[in-house]
Amino acid sequence: MQRPTDSNVTPFPGNLAAPVFAESQAYGLQPGTTPLLAELTETMQSAVDRCPGFGAAAAAKSALRGYVCEPALLDTCHKEGDPKHYRRHLLYADPEGALSIIAVVWMPGQVTPIHGHTAWGAIGVYEGSPFCENFDRYQNDQEAIGLRSKMKLLLKPGDLATVRPGIDDLHRVGNDTPSRAISIHAYGRDLLADPRSLNIVFDS
């Protein structure tokens, strides 16, 4: 197979550095938690505890349904963006380390690097219309040499998705619209202990 040359292909540098999360407090619910967020968290923690492995992603996604686009879910402090880069607010950290919940705020034009995850994930859109773009890896004699966009979806409030751990589920999420976008993400990872441990980053 020849090396692809179209504009959708991104170099494959193998850069495994991960960006830093914005906030951390103690384990449990974080300052600014609303009653509805406390209810969602209890529901999700209970569901995840009953579902080991990737089944926890479906359980977390199911828990998000019915909560994720309720305006009362997030306090104003958890909707604040950052003009320099997308911002992640820690909402909940399971003391046992099996679940972290964050709110991610994208101001117009902000986007994540292309990345995979080291743990299962469940995502729901709270506000606005972020996009999710998925990528394929090009192979050449069994050696990965590049990434190619294969699908880009414009999301809306209430949309839900799961992600698998590993580098076969590569994606980036961002905001092409002129309005703020916010999504809620749950991961099977202790992001308070090691906030850099979640993302396997393929560009910057």
Ligand SMILES: [Fe+2]
């Ligand atoms: Fe992701």
